[in-house]
Amino acid sequence: MTHVTIIGGGPGGYEAALVASRLGADVTLIERDGVGGSTVLTDCVPSKTLIATSDLLTDVSGAAELGIEVPNAVRADLAAVDKRVLALAQAQSADIAERLVASGVKIISGTATIESAQLVVVDGTQRVDTDAILLATGAHPRVSPDAQPDGERILTWEQIYALQVLPEHMIVVGSGVTGAEFASAYNGLGATVTLVSSRDRVLPGEDADAATVIEDVFKRRGMTVLGNSRMEKVERTDDGVRVTLTDGRTVDGSHCLLALGSIPNTEGLGLDTIGVELNEGGFIEVDKVSRTNVRGVYAAGDCTGVLMLASVAAQQGRIAMSHLLGDAVHPLDLGKVSSNVFTSPEIATVGLSQKQVDESDMQVIAATLPLASNPRAKMQGVHDGFVKIFARRGMGIVVGGVVVGPKASELIHVISLAVSASLTVDQVADAFTIYPSLSGSVAEAARRLHGTP
C-alpha cells in the first residue's frame, strides 16, 4: 500500500487526502493550526460569513426604494457577528476533520519538516516514513516593516474577527480582491471606510469594466477611494492609526487593515534539503499534474501560487493524488476556472478575460448587457451590473464571461457550464430561462451574439 504524507490541511491538502484514501492509499495529514487550513479558519470561510451579514445590511439600506420604512437604528452588533463567524469556521473545520477520520485518514497535529523525500518529521520528534509527499502549506499575509500589525488597531485579515465593536473609520490598504472585499464589507456594516489603492483603479486584476462599476458603487455609498496612493507606513496614534502615503499625505482612522497580498509558507519546511525548486516569489514550481521537480513530491494550492483560489487548490490536490496513484488524470486547465469577488455587487468571471482576449490573436466576439434593462433587476431595485460573454468568432463557442451583480457567483454557473462543455452562444440562448429572472440577461447576451460574422 502506498503511504502518502500530506503537509497542510487546507483544501489543497484535505481534498487530496480524501481522494488518496478512496484510491486505496495509506494517508497521513499533518496540520499545525487546524483542519480546513487558512481557507476555513482565517480566510475564505470567515470573510464570506462576515460578508453575508454585510450584504443583508446593504439590502436593508436599499429597502426604502421597495416601499419599506426602515428605522434608523438597524445596525450590526459586531461582537455577535464575529462570534458567529468564528463559531461557523470552527464547526466547518470539525466537519472536515470528521470526514477525513471517517475516510481512514490519520491526522497528526503539529508542524512538519522534510528530512528526505521518504521522511517527514513532526515537531522535530515524530518520524513519518512515506512513499510520497504532497506539500499544501498555503500562504500567510504579507506585512511591511513599517506597518506592523498589533492585533488591536493595525490588523491583518487573520486578526479582524477579534473586533468587538464596529470600527469608526477603517482604512483598508491594498485594493486587490482581499482589500476590495473587506472595504465593501465594512462599508456595508456601517463603518466609514477609506480604501488605499496603489493603482489608478481598484481590483487591478479584474475585468476593467467590472472594476469601474465596483469603484463607482463604493464611492456612491460614501467610501473614500484613494487611487494611485501607496502606503509608506502605518503608526498608532493616541486614539487610532495614521497611514502615511509615499507622497507625504496622511490619513487618520480608528483601524487599519493590511491587505498587501500573501507570502507562500515554504520557508523552514526543508525544501532546500531535498532540492525542491522555488520561483523568485518563493512559490513551489509545479507542472499541470502538480509534480515538483523532485520525484514523489507534489505540491498544491497557494504554496504554488498558480491561482490562489480554494477551488484551484482542491483541484491541484486531487490531480496530484490521481497522478501518484495511477488513476485517470485530467491536467489542470486554468482556462475554465471560475472565480468571484464578493464585493457588493459581486464580480464573477470564468474562462478567457477581456485582457487575454485583447492580448491574443484569437478571433473573439463579445456582448455586454447592463442588468439595469432586466425586468427582474428593476423589480428588485438592482441598478448596477452587467453580463458579458466572449465567444469564438464563426462557431460561436463560449470561451469566457463576466457577471457583475447581486449573487453573480450563482449566475456565472451557466456561462461556466458553457465554457466547460464548449457550448455555443445559440445553445445558451436556446435554453429556457425563467421570466422574470436575472439569468434572462445571460441568455439575452448570448442571443445578441447569434449570427455575428
Ligand SMILES: Cc1cc2nc3c(=O)[nH]c(=O)nc-3n(C[C@H](O)[C@H](O)[C@H](O)COP(=O)(O)OP(=O)(O)OC[C@H]3O[C@@H](n4cnc5c(N)ncnc54)[C@H](O)[C@@H]3O)c2cc1C
Ligand atoms: C481574505 C481571503 C479570502 C478568500 N476568499 C476566497 C474565496 O471566497 N474563494 C476562494 O476560492 N478563495 C478565497 N481565498 C483564497 C483561498 O483562501 C486560498 O486560495 C486557499 O486557502 C488555498 O488553500 P491551501 O490548501 O493552499 O492553503 P491553506 O488553506 O492556507 O492551508 C494550508 C495549511 O497548511 C498549514 N501548514 C503550513 N505549513 C505547515 C507545516 N510545516 N506543517 C503543518 N502544517 C502546515 C497551515 O497552517 C494551513 O492551515 C481567499 C483568501 C483570502 C486571504
Ligand SMILES: NC(=O)c1ccc[n+]([C@@H]2O[C@H](COP(=O)([O-])OP(=O)(O)OC[C@H]3O[C@@H](n4cnc5c(N)ncnc54)[C@H](O)[C@@H]3O)[C@@H](O)[C@H]2O)c1
Ligand atoms: N473571493 C476570492 O476568491 C478571493 C478573496 C480574497 C483573495 N483571493 C485570492 O487571493 C490572492 C491574493 O489576493 P490579495 O488581494 O490578497 O492580494 P493581491 O496581491 O492581489 O493584492 C494586494 C494589493 O495590495 C497592493 N499593495 C501592496 N503594497 C501596498 C502599499 N504599500 N500601499 C498600497 N497598496 C499596496 C498591491 O499593489 C496589490 O494591488 C488572489 O489570487 C485572489 O484571487 C480570492
